[in-house]
Amino acid sequence: MKKQEKKLLNLFATTPKGLELLLADELRALGASTAAEKLAGVAFTGDLSLAYQACLWSRLANRILLPLATVPASTPDELYAGVQTIAWDEHLEPEGTLAVHFVCSQSNITHSLFATQKVKDAIVDQFRDKYGLRPNIAREEPQIKVYVYLHRNQASISLDFSGESLHRRNYREAAGPAPLKENLAAAILVRAGWPEIAKEGGTLLDPMCGSATLLIEGAMMAGDVAPGLLRDYFGFLGWKQHEAKLWEKLVKQAQARSTAGLAKLPTIVGYDLDPAAIKNAFENIESAGLLSSIHVEKRDLSVFAPKPKEKIGLVVVNPPYGERLGEHPSLQSIYTLLGDRLKASFLGWRVGILMGNPDLGKKMGLRAKRHYSLFNGALPCRLLIFDVIPEYFIDRSPSADNERRIRAAKRAIAGQDQQAVQMFINRVGKNLKHLRRRVEREGVSSYRIYDADLPEYSFAIDLSADTVQVQEYQAPKTVDAKKVLMRRQEVLAVLPDALNLSPAKIFFTIIARPKKERPNRDRQQARR
Numbered sequence: 001m002k003k004q005e006k007k008l009l010n011l012f013a014t015t016p017k018g019l020e021l022l023l024a025d026e027l028r029a030l031g032a033s034t035a036a037e038k039l040a041g042v043a044f045t046g047d048l049s050l051a052y053q054a055c056l057w058s059r060l061a062n063r064i065l066l067p068l069a070t071v072p073a074s075t076p077d078e079l080y081a082g083v084q085t086i087a088w089d090e091h092l093e094p095e096g097t098l099a100v101h102f103v104c105s106q107s108n109i110t111h112s113l114f115a116t117q118k119v120k121d122a123i124v125d126q127f128r129d130k131y132g133l134r135p136n137i138a139r140e141e142p143q144i145k146v147y148v149y150l151h152r153n154q155a156s157i158s159l160d161f162s163g164e165s166l167h168r169r170n171y172r173e174a175a176g177p178a179p180l181k182e183n184l185a186a187a188i189l190v191r192a193g194w195p196e197i198a199k200e201g202g203t204l205l206d207p208m209c210g211s212a213t214l215l216i217e218g219a220m221m222a223g224d225v226a227p228g229l230l231r232d233y234f235g236f237l238g239w240k241q242h243e244a245k246l247w248e249k250l251v252k253q254a255q256a257r258s259t260a261g262l263a264k265l266p267t268i269v270g271y272d273l274d275p276a277a278i279k280n281a282f283e284n285i286e287s288a289g290l291l292s293s294i295h296v297e298k299r300d301l302s303v304f305a306p307k308p309k310e311k312i313g314l315v316v317v318n319p320p321y322g323e324r325l326g327e328h329p330s331l332q333s334i335y336t337l338l339g340d341r342l343k344a345s346f347l348g349w350r351v352g353i354l355m356g357n358p359d360l361g362k363k364m365g366l367r368a369k370r371h372y373s374l375f376n377g378a379l380p381c382r383l384l385i386f387d388v389i390p391e392y393f394i395d396r397s398p399s400a401d402n403e404r405r406i407r408a409a410k411r412a413i414a415g416q417d418q419q420a421v422q423m424f425i426n427r428v429g430k431n432l433k434h435l436r437r438r439v440e441r442e443g444v445s446s447y448r449i450y451d452a453d454l455p456e457y458s459f460a461i462d463l464s465a466d467t468v469q470v471q472e473y474q475a476p477k478t479v480d481a482k483k484v485l486m487r488r489q490e491v492l493a494v495l496p497d498a499l500n501l502s503p504a505k506i507f508f509t510i511i512a513r514p515k516k517e518r519p520n521r522d523r524q525q526a527r528r
């Protein structure tokens with residue numbers, strides 16, 4: 001074994017924001033002696049073998065970097081001088097090829113193209129001065145890729161061992177309109193507990209599989225397939241200190257593990273409504289070498305159910321996105337349908353759902369067990385984890401909504417001074433007593449029992465059979481919104497007892513109607 005192999009290296013792995021903790025665990029499991037979470041990355045230590053293993057086995061990292069130096073770089077000249085402090089001939093032959101990737105934030109230098117050129121010049125000039133020869137710039141598959149991260153005028157200069165982002169596993173031939181990045185899909189599966197479920201032989205189902213990213217990542221995870229095995233380029237393959245024998249040994253080990261792992265894969269199935277998505281899924285599954293391991297077919301969510309032979313396992317899904325609730329009413333019905341299907345046919349299953357808008361999740365009528373904030377590219381999103389057990393079912397009927405709302409109102413006013421609302425209760429009681437006599441005399445079926453009689457409580461309350469309709473006159477913008485909310489909660493909290501009715505019977509709306517349009521005598525006009 002060469003000396004280099006055992007040398008302890010300080011390394012850095014980049015990852016999408018939100019995945020740092022999982023990545024640190026993953027790196028420790030790969031053998032990192034230390035792993036410290038940073039923003040969108042993990043600083044870790046280990047030998048060269050670990051650096052190679054991280055490139056081959058990390059399902060969560062974007063890049064594996066070997067930091068070379070951190071230098072001050074407030075100006076382009078300072079950046080140039082800093083880059084020249086590194087002995088580049090330790091990493092590259094004078095006639096080798098290189099590329100530079102430059103990222104900057106909160107620094108004097110803001111023009112990254114210009115800065116990239118400055119870094120290239122510094123490296124090339126060093127070779128030219130020393131050897132009279134210069135390396136070439138190569139856009140595609142350079143022998144080394146130099147990664148510069150400039151933050152607050154400090155430039156961290158690294159070799160990018162991954163060469164290109166590790167989320168590119170090399171199986172994605174075709175992508176649908178909103179494919180997940182492969183490392184985000186892997187993170188969703190880890191958070192949902194797929195590695196443990198797969199060990200027990202549980203099934204993996206994705207009812208809206210699109211281009212099959214979750215299914216392929218799930219199969220690779222369960223089958224012990226290294227995510228880097230399909231890649232033929234890494235940033236260390238042309239590095240001057242590359243240990244080719246070590247790398248070949250690690251690849252061979254990974255191939256053997258994959259052969260053994262794929263032989264005992266659990267059932268993995270995906271559905272999608274769109275035939276084009278199913279075609280993409282097939283192509284990707286085929287290029288991942290997983291055609292015999294994953295089944296996909298065209299099927300609508302409305303008939304989503306496990307087959308009798310499918311063992312209880314994990315449903316994982318990334319439904320279509322909507323930016324805001326209400327923007328796409330059809331999206332709401334997808335979530336309601338998904339919740340209904342899960343409650344009807346998936347008792348005992350675990351469910352992981354990645355959604356752009358958590359409000360849509362409420363349409364499912366299932367209480368989430370855990371939730372996580374993640375980023376799908378630049379889009380913030382939430383991962384909700386559910387266990388499909390009756391204790392977590394939420395009744396979404398209008399009467400259940402009323403009850404929930406009144407319970408929340410009671411909680412909100414608990415411990416507050418009740419003097420003002422007591423006046424409201426008294427007034428309602430008095431009106432009711434007076435009206436009931438008339439109702440009995442005239443036999444009317446619905447009547448208004450309160451109409452903003454007290455200026456502070458600007459509500460209209462109608463009693464009809466055994467239900468109550470409460471309408472709140474929309475307050476002018478000059479009225480303090482907190483006060484409006486407090487009055488609303490007080491009214492909702494006290495009405496069931498004041499009217500001796502179940503909270504389920506009390507319906508509430510806000511109406512935009514100026515006060516002067518609601519003459520008080522309306523109340524007197526009981527309707528037949």
Ligand SMILES: C[S@@+](CC[C@H](N)C(=O)[O-])C[C@H]1O[C@@H](n2cnc3c(N)ncnc32)[C@H](O)[C@@H]1O
Nearest residue numbers: 179180208210211213272273274300301318320
């Ligand atoms: C955001 S994409 C999923 C992307 C996927 N995770 C990937 O990585 O490619 C949502 C998918 O849901 C599918 N879909 C929408 N409505 C559906 C329904 N009612 N039944 C089944 N699939 C549906 C769409 O065709 C689309 O492929």
